Amino acid sequence: METEERVEMTASEREVMRVVWTLGNATSKDIVDVLEMKRDWKPATAKTFIGRLVKKGILLAEPEGNKYIYSAAISEEDSVKTEADRFFEQICHKQAGRTIADMLAGATLSHQDVELLQAVLDDKKKQAVEEVACNCVPGQCSCSTPR
Numbered sequence: 001m002e003t004e005e006r007v008e009m010t011a012s013e014r015e016v017m018r019v020v021w022t023l024g025n026a027t028s029k030d031i032v033d034v035l036e037m038k039r040d041w042k043p044a045t046a047k048t049f050i051g052r053l054v055k056k057g058i059l060l061a062e063p064e065g066n067k068y069i070y071s072a073a074i075s076e077e078d079s080v081k082t083e084a085d086r087f088f089e090q091i092c093h094k095q096a097g098r099t100i101a102d103m104l105a106g107a108t109l110s111h112q113d114v115e116l117l118q119a120v121l122d123d124k125k126k127q128a129v130e131e132v133a134c135n136c137v138p139g140q141c142s143c144s145t146p147r
């Protein structure tokens with residue numbers, strides 16, 4: 001449970017991590033150079049987010065001379081998966097199918113992506129249930145409380 005809390009990051013922190021994931025190893029200057037352009041951040045702003053990420057254990061800091069070399073403690077793929085899982089835990093399980101369909105409809109996909117999705121769907125078809133159970137607390141969704 002604590003580990004899950006630790007990897008939670010804000011949109012600004014994710015901007016920092018995307019630079020680190022791309023470079024592998026990065027100095028604060030590398031991070032500032034990218035985000036100064038994209039987000040108009042001052043070096044102090046970037047350093048604040050870097051500090052928070054280190055504190056959360058998402059970013060590793062290795063001293064080298066008078067600076068630090070930063071690297072990621074978690075992969076981008078794992079982070080995206082965790083974020084998506086967290087989102088689906090926050091909505092009624094009955095809404096998952098509809099939500100995924102909407103996400104699919106809005107996404108630009110390659111032929112390879114479509115094939116991957118089709119394989120997953122074929123599998124899901126075999127395991128499909130009659131009705132998805134609601135996971136909500138009464139009062140937080142209309143399917144668990146009689147109208």
Ligand SMILES: [Zn+2]
Nearest residue numbers: 092134136141
């Ligand atoms: Zn529900």
